[in-house]
Amino acid sequence: MKIIIIGAGPAGLSCAYALSKKGVEVEIYEASEFVGGMSRSFDLWGQRVDLGPHRFFSKEKRINQFFTEILDGEYTAINRLTRIYYKNRFFQYPLKFTNVLFNLNPFTIIRILWDYILQRLNPIKNPVTFEAWVTNRFGKKLYEIFFKSYSEKLWGIPCSKIDADWAAQRIKTLSLIGAVISAIKGNAGNKHKTLVDEFSYPKYGTGLLYEKCAERIKKNGGAIHLNKPVKRVLVNESNIANGIELSDGGQAQADFVISTMPFTTLIKGLDRTPQNVKDAASQLYFRNTILVYLEIDGIDLFEDNWIYVHSPDVKHGRITNFRNWCPTLYGDKKTSIICLEFWAFEQDDIWSIADDELTQIAKEEIKKLDLIPTSMDVLNSKVIKIPRCYPVYETGYQEPLKILENYIDSIDKLVPIGRYGSFKYNNQDHSILMGLLAADNITDGQNVNLWEINTDTEYQEEGDVKDILNQ
Ligand SMILES: Cc1cc2nc3c(=O)[nH]c(=O)nc-3n(C[C@H](O)[C@H](O)[C@H](O)COP(=O)(O)OP(=O)(O)OC[C@H]3O[C@@H](n4cnc5c(N)ncnc54)[C@H](O)[C@@H]3O)c2cc1C
Structure with missing residues (x-):
C-alpha cells in the first residue's frame, strides 16, 4: 500500500x-x-524563533507520547507568563479574579459585578455567537474589556458575527464564585503546577x-x-x-x-x-497573519512569553518575546527578538503594504505601548506573511x-x-x-x-x- x-x-x-x-x-x-x-522554527540573527508563540500542551496521552518519543529528551519546561495589556495595565491571563479587581477602578468593578449578576439571572438563551457566549459567562462589562477588541482584531469581523464554537473551544470559563473562594482560602492547598503555569517545549x-x-x-x-x-x-x-x-x-x-x-x-x-x-x-474563508520580528539591542524587556495586546489604539494583537522561552534559543547573544502579530484579510491594505512600512508601524506601536525602554535600539527587522492562517468561524x-x-x-x-x-x-x-x-x-x-x-x-x-x- x-x-x-x-x-x-x-x-x-x-x-x-x-x-x-x-x-x-x-x-x-x-x-x-x-x-x-506553521509550527516550524528557523534561525534569525543568530538565534532561533518560531512563527509567533507556540506553546505545546495536551492532556491526551497519545499526543504526549508522540512528543516525548520524537524529541527523546530534547525538551524543557517553560515557566509561563502571559498577560493582557489594556489601558496601560497588565492583567494575568487566564484571568484571575483578584488581579482583575486590583487593576480596575471601583466603579468599573461594581459595573462588572452588576453585569455579571444580571447576566446569570437572565442568561441569553441558545448563545450562538461569540458575543452571546462570552457575555453569558462573564457579563457584558468583562466581555467588553477582555474579549471584544482582541477578538475583533484577530478575526476582522464583529463579535456578534463570530460563531460561539470558537469561544467554547478556546476560552476557559472563569468561575467568579470559585475565584472568590480560592482568593479567601489562598493557594496553600494547591501544590501542583498546572498547564497554566508551565509547559513543555522543544x-x-x-x-x-x-x-x-x-x-x-x-x-x-x-x-x-x-x-x-x-x-x-x-x-x-x-x-x-x-x-x-x-x-x-x-x-x-x-x-x-x-x-x-x-x-x-x-x-x-x-x-x-x-x-x-x-x-x-x-x-468559507481564512484570516491571514503578518509577523513582524524586531531584534532589540538589550535583554531586559518585558518578562512575558507573550502579551495579548487589547489596546484598540494599536493594530497588532500579540507580541512575543523569545528571550523569555529558554536559553537554548538565544545562546550567548545579548539581544532580544520580539515578534508582533497583525491579522488581515487579503483585501486589507495592511496585507499588501511593503515590509519597510510594516516595520515602521511595528516600531511606532511598541513605542506607543511603552513596553521597551527607549534607550534600546531596533537593530534588525523581518516580516513574514502567513496566508490562510485562521479558518474563520463566522x-x-x-x-x-x-x-x-x-x-x-x-x-x-x-x-x-x-x-x-x-x-x-x-x-x-x-x-x-x-x-x-x-x-x-x-x-x-x-x-x-x-x-x-x-x-x-x-x-x-x-x-x-x-x-x-x-x-
Ligand atoms: C502565530 C501562530 C501562533 C500559534 N500558536 C500556537 C500555540 O501556541 N500552540 C499550538 O499548539 N499551536 C499554535 N499555532 C497553531 C499551529 O501552528 C498549527 O495548529 C499547526 O501548525 C497546524 O498543523 P497542520 O499540519 O494542520 O497545518 P500546517 O502547519 O499549516 O501545515 C500544512 C502544510 O501543508 C503545506 N501545504 C499547503 N498547501 C499545499 C499544497 N498545495 N501542496 C503541498 N503542500 C501544501 C504547507 O506548506 C504546510 O507545510 C499557532 C499558529 C500561528 C500561525
Whole structure:
C-alpha cells in the first residue's frame, strides 16, 4: 500500500510517522522548502524563533507520547507568563479574579459585578455567537474589556458575527464564585503546577519536533519531497482518490491520499465537484497573519512569553518575546527578538503594504505601548506573511462546512486532516491527533470520525503539568 500525504506540517508528519512505523510506504509532498508548516522554527540573527508563540500542551496521552518519543529528551519546561495589556495595565491571563479587581477602578468593578449578576439571572438563551457566549459567562462589562477588541482584531469581523464554537473551544470559563473562594482560602492547598503555569517545549524551537519527526520518517523508509506544491487530487470514475497532480505538471499514484492543503482549495481542485459544493466552499474563508520580528539591542524587556495586546489604539494583537522561552534559543547573544502579530484579510491594505512600512508601524506601536525602554535600539527587522492562517468561524459556517464534509466523505481513499486542511481551528496537538488517528483508520481498519476532533474538546489548561512532563 502506498500513501501520499500533502503537506509536511504537524498533521501530515505525525500521520506519515505513524504509517511508516508500521511499514507502510509513505510519500509527503510539501509546497515549501521546510518541514513543520506553521509550527516550524528557523534561525534569525543568530538565534532561533518560531512563527509567533507556540506553546505545546495536551492532556491526551497519545499526543504526549508522540512528543516525548520524537524529541527523546530534547525538551524543557517553560515557566509561563502571559498577560493582557489594556489601558496601560497588565492583567494575568487566564484571568484571575483578584488581579482583575486590583487593576480596575471601583466603579468599573461594581459595573462588572452588576453585569455579571444580571447576566446569570437572565442568561441569553441558545448563545450562538461569540458575543452571546462570552457575555453569558462573564457579563457584558468583562466581555467588553477582555474579549471584544482582541477578538475583533484577530478575526476582522464583529463579535456578534463570530460563531460561539470558537469561544467554547478556546476560552476557559472563569468561575467568579470559585475565584472568590480560592482568593479567601489562598493557594496553600494547591501544590501542583498546572498547564497554566508551565509547559513543555522543544529545546530548539517548536519546529524541532517536526524536524526530528521528518528524520524518523526517512529512517523508516518514507520520502519527503520539498518544494513540490500539489495542484489537485486525482479521483477516478468510481470516485476513488488514486493520486495527485503537482503544480509542475508531474503526477504520482497512490492507494490513499491524505491532504493537509487548504480544504477549500482541495475541494475546488477536484474533478466533477457539483456546483452546490463549490458554492459552499466559496462561503468559507481564512484570516491571514503578518509577523513582524524586531531584534532589540538589550535583554531586559518585558518578562512575558507573550502579551495579548487589547489596546484598540494599536493594530497588532500579540507580541512575543523569545528571550523569555529558554536559553537554548538565544545562546550567548545579548539581544532580544520580539515578534508582533497583525491579522488581515487579503483585501486589507495592511496585507499588501511593503515590509519597510510594516516595520515602521511595528516600531511606532511598541513605542506607543511603552513596553521597551527607549534607550534600546531596533537593530534588525523581518516580516513574514502567513496566508490562510485562521479558518474563520463566522456564524453559520457549519452549514457550508457540512456540505463539504459530506462531499469529501463520498470520495473513497481521500482523507483531509489538519488546521486549514479540514477547516478546524487546530492547535498542534489537535493536528497531531488527527494525523495519528488517520493513520490508525488506514492500518488498523478503525473508523474514528476525524471531523469530531477539536469540535467538542474542552479547554484543557487546568490539566496537571505532570501529565506532560512525566510521561
Ligand atoms: C502565530 C501562530 C501562533 C500559534 N500558536 C500556537 C500555540 O501556541 N500552540 C499550538 O499548539 N499551536 C499554535 N499555532 C497553531 C499551529 O501552528 C498549527 O495548529 C499547526 O501548525 C497546524 O498543523 P497542520 O499540519 O494542520 O497545518 P500546517 O502547519 O499549516 O501545515 C500544512 C502544510 O501543508 C503545506 N501545504 C499547503 N498547501 C499545499 C499544497 N498545495 N501542496 C503541498 N503542500 C501544501 C504547507 O506548506 C504546510 O507545510 C499557532 C499558529 C500561528 C500561525
